[in-house]
Amino acid sequence: MILARYACDPALSRGRRYPEAPAPTRSDFQRDRDRIVHSTAFRRLVYKTQVFLNHEGDLFRTRLTHSLEVAQLGRSIARTLRLNEDLVEAIALAHDLGHTPFGHAGQDALNACLKNYNPESAGFEHNLQSLRVVDALEERYPAYNGLNLTFETREGILKHCSKANARHLEAREPGGVARRFLDAPDSFHGRQPSLEAQLANLADEIAYNAHDIDDGVRSGLLSLEQMEDVALFSQYRRETLQEHPALRGRRLLFEIIRRMLSAQVYDVMDATRLALQKAAPSDVQAVRQNLPLVCFSKEMALQSASLKRFLLQNLYRHRQVVQTTQAAQQVVRDLFEAYMTDPAQMPQTHIDRFDGIDTPHAAGAKPERVVADYIAGMTDRFAAKEHERLKGRAAFPV
């Protein structure tokens, strides 16, 4: 397939931090994707929570299946827009590598632990942690830490970054992946990543909005009736029932979600095509100087926002979800305290990383960062087991 002129061309990549000879049969972005799939952090995603804790049921999404869905949606949109599918896939598969166990609850708790321990701490951000995993924490290659991915994949992984953390990164890698977060806040210019990164980001949103409805209904926390309040949902429910009046239960739900997903995917294709026609970027550099170009239409953006609000109010803040969330946060706090008090409770390879420096690119770090890295890398069930070992009681009622 011939790529669009504004797509990322692996032959024009800004390269890897440690130069390497090209692979004989694979492009640099394919190679990035393959390195991510073979990483330890990637395998751990299978036992990490998306919304529901891993032990709550076998059929709920985990971070792994979520990441695969993001890659699927991203690839099919990329192909239509003649963007680089391999790069979108690499970013999609890596985008959640830095997530703690227990989803956002775990991340918030770990961030609070770091800041309480040291008010000067950069805290914990999952996007930055994903970058830290691929840049520093994976130990697979003889000559360097991390996976040595291309600039373009790393740029896509660092979706958000606080100014303070961006300054740390910039100091180690001038003009690198954090540069765009340091530019003038009143201007969008120079602040966008590639179209492939923008697409992986939007595909993430489309994926979780859809699968959280599915998991929410499966868990019994959401009902189809309740979903009538969401325009995007009720519209396709009506349409489906007109065509299949006898359809009920899970097949009805799947068909509604399938139609919602299709509508959003085609909407992104059309709206992005229009935005690209209007902005007419000549190349990736011009994309980076522009406003965001991968987008929903105005109408779909509103519908997607209202679906998000609905899920926040009715699912993520559901009493039952909040209760497990609180238990999960306690596990993270207890683990942090236990390892800070007695680092010998951690494997020696982690203790060996204590060196008093806290920089985003280095595997060596201050003790609190090493502890945070260790906890962040845990799967839900490993964290729960460790908690039981250290505290002598189960954290979650089974």
Ligand code: MG
């Ligand atoms: Mg995600």
